[in-house]
Amino acid sequence: MSNAPEADLNTKSISIRNIGVTFKSEASDAVEALCPIDLEIPAGEFVALVGPSGCGKSTLLNVLAGFIPPSVGTALVGDDKISKPDIDHGMVFQDYALFPWLNVLDNVAFGLERQGVGRDEREARALENLDLVGLKDFAGKRVHELSGGMKQRVAIARVFATDPSIILMDEPFGALDALTRRFLQHQLLAIWQRNRKTVVFVTHSVQEAVYLASRAIVMTARPGRIKLDQKIELAHPRDFSAADFRAYEKLIYDQLDEELAKTFNLEGSGGTFRD
Amino acid sequence: MTRAKTAAQILPYIYAAGAIIIVWQAVVTFTNAHVALLPPPLLTAKTFIDLAISGQLFIHIGASLGRVVSAWILSVLVAVPLGLAIGRWRRVEKIVDPVIELFRPISPLAWIPLAILWFGIGESGKIFIIFIATFFPILLNTVAGVKGVDPVLIRAGQVLGCDTDRALFTKVILPAAMPTIVVGLRISFGTGWAAIIAAELVAARVGLGYLIADGMEILRSDLVLVGMITIGILGVLIDAAFRILNNRFAWGS
Ligand SMILES: Nc1ncnc2c1ncn2[C@@H]1O[C@H](COP(=O)(O)OP(=O)(O)O)[C@@H](O)[C@H]1O
Numbered sequence A: 001m002s003n004a005p006e007a008d009l010n011t012k013s014i015s016i017r018n019i020g021v022t023f024k025s026e027a028s029d030a031v032e033a034l035c036p037i038d039l040e041i042p043a044g045e046f047v048a049l050v051g052p053s054g055c056g057k058s059t060l061l062n063v064l065a066g067f068i069p070p071s072v073g074t075a076l077v078g079d080d081k082i083s084k085p086d087i088d089h090g091m092v093f094q095d096y097a098l099f100p101w102l103n104v105l106d107n108v109a110f111g112l113e114r115q116g117v118g119r120d121e122r123e124a125r126a127l128e129n130l131d132l133v134g135l136k137d138f139a140g141k142r143v144h145e146l147s148g149g150m151k152q153r154v155a156i157a158r159v160f161a162t163d164p165s166i167i168l169m170d171e172p173f174g175a176l177d178a179l180t181r182r183f184l185q186h187q188l189l190a191i192w193q194r195n196r197k198t199v200v201f202v203t204h205s206v207q208e209a210v211y212l213a214s215r216a217i218v219m220t221a222r223p224g225r226i227k228l229d230q231k232i233e234l235a236h237p238r239d240f241s242a243a244d245f246r247a248y249e250k251l252i253y254d255q256l257d258e259e260l261a262k263t264f265n266l267e268g269s270g271g272t273f274r275d
Numbered sequence B: 001m002t003r004a005k006t007a008a009q010i011l012p013y014i015y016a017a018g019a020i021i022i023v024w025q026a027v028v029t030f031t032n033a034h035v036a037l038l039p040p041p042l043l044t045a046k047t048f049i050d051l052a053i054s055g056q057l058f059i060h061i062g063a064s065l066g067r068v069v070s071a072w073i074l075s076v077l078v079a080v081p082l083g084l085a086i087g088r089w090r091r092v093e094k095i096v097d098p099v100i101e102l103f104r105p106i107s108p109l110a111w112i113p114l115a116i117l118w119f120g121i122g123e124s125g126k127i128f129i130i131f132i133a134t135f136f137p138i139l140l141n142t143v144a145g146v147k148g149v150d151p152v153l154i155r156a157g158q159v160l161g162c163d164t165d166r167a168l169f170t171k172v173i174l175p176a177a178m179p180t181i182v183v184g185l186r187i188s189f190g191t192g193w194a195a196i197i198a199a200e201l202v203a204a205r206v207g208l209g210y211l212i213a214d215g216m217e218i219l220r221s222d223l224v225l226v227g228m229i230t231i232g233i234l235g236v237l238i239d240a241a242f243r244i245l246n247n248r249f250a251w252g253s
């Protein structure tokens, strides 16, 4: 595709330096969720994070979002250490996390208001971003009037509206049906190609990872480590059924299967798994 | 709301009133009750209308409502912020919760002697008793409302620029907890309204509770009944008004 990135885009690198997370509680034993990992993500890269459930993907994202402090290590966005949630670090949640007391427009304008953007400009920019996800006509609707797919599109409009330098997405399409999911993948990709924000995208779907990402990271079973770090060098739009697409899928599945076997304690049984 | 819908909501109350009046009249007729013990509905209605025409009834209503509203506002001002703090911070909850649990089972009635000792027989003692009656429903609902806020909404607020506790409270926690808080406001007004009798036992000279107490003293059961009926009707009307407010906040469904 020839969409040249816009000139004054806000996008930053992410440096994960020896980040490890161990959950400690009085009630039970400490849980090591994430082995110390290192990962350099250049600005503008779309990274898909794949791994067995419980391997620490959400934990890593929560550290990057500033929700939980890492037990060891530091994470940087650009040159700044991540220490707390920041409007410059956008997040899209699996269950949408829209504010039900606000209408669609006000949801998208929420962050802009916090940034001190005036009312008229706020509305204009919120509408612009709703237009990107094809929901301009739904600006006045209440959240509970929307379908799941529409809600997630509003959430995507909301995160892009504030123009963050990185965007974290934790299984954003995990709760959607297959067709809606395809449509949203397509829309997300189109937006990303225009503004080249650094994206870290957690998914359970290998196909989704290969379709969207410029780089796929496969994590091991808990405590998570990086098992495979694979650049995906396919031109967009990508074709699910093309041989090279399939080859990437296989590469990732082969790594995942080993980890799934560990997760389900079936090591040595010789079987493989496909979802 | 459409007219038909309103009618459908009011009708059951009219049936209920009709049934009560019929049973009431039947009891009077068959037991031959003395008028000082149980006056017939018609006589009671006449007393009601007389009191309304003379304006006295409205003076009583005004006095009682005024007390409940003042106490309720006071309660809102104390219980909502306290509830927000308890719901939000475990440490506050740990300290305050046992205190609340100890006070909660004590009926507002039990506070009457202390209310008189502390505040005398003026308005403040009465307002204090209603305050006690309204306090816990507001507090408990506010706490439940805050605790019930989906943590993911708080996180969403944080990554969308609510970088202070204050911003998080006003922009996310309070609006998210509002439907539950409003339920508490409604329930508490009801418990406060029911407590006016207790409050106005403390040397009142006006108010529906006074009307009832005075009616008993001078053996005028019709006055007692007029007081009771007025409390009942107004209670239903106030609750209906609050339900409309509730619906405005019920964005969830
Ligand atoms: N707050 C927490 N306290 C204790 N353990 C946790 C907590 N959050 C996550 N875990 C554990 O850490 C591991 C990784 O969780 P998570 O990052 O959510 O996995 P994933 O998103 O890859 O499915 C899991 O075993 C989970 O049970």
Ligand SMILES: [Mg+2]
Residues within 6 Å of the ligand: A057, A058, A059, A170
């Ligand atoms: Mg997860």
